[in-house]
Amino acid sequence: MLINTPHDLGSAIRERRKALGLDQVELAAQVGASRRWLIQVENGSSGASLRLLLRTLNALGMRLSVGAESLTQQSSEQPLSTPDLDAVIARARRMAPPK
Structure with a gap:
């Protein structure tokens, strides 16, 4: 599954949780989060903690997994650039609807 938005990630998490037969309370307890946090993630909230998302x-x-869209777009003489994760997270937070 290609993840382009926080909603895509939330949907993938929800589908996997259900496939494993876990309810939201069980999964939240496993990762050290509240059920409310998990609900927000599954609904595509972009303000979620990266640490908790990875857990x-x-x-x-x-x-x-992170990869380049097309390696042919870059010259073979130029090294691949590493994305600035802080900038990506900050941009996602700016795009989040006000609470």
């Missing part, structure tokens, strides 16, 4: 993916046996 949630781990508890579900899921892995997060």
Whole structure:
């Protein structure tokens, strides 16, 4: 599954949780979060803690992978750039609807 938005990630987490037969309370307890937090993540809230998201993916046996869209777009002489995760998270937070 290609993840482009917080909603995509939330949907993937919800589908996997259900496939494993876990309810929200059980999964939240496994990752050290509240059920309310998990509900927000599954609904696509972009303000979720990256640390807890990664723990949630781990508890579900899921892995997060980052890669370039097309290696042919970059010159073979230029090294691949590493995305600034802080900038990505800050941009996602700015796009989040007000609470």
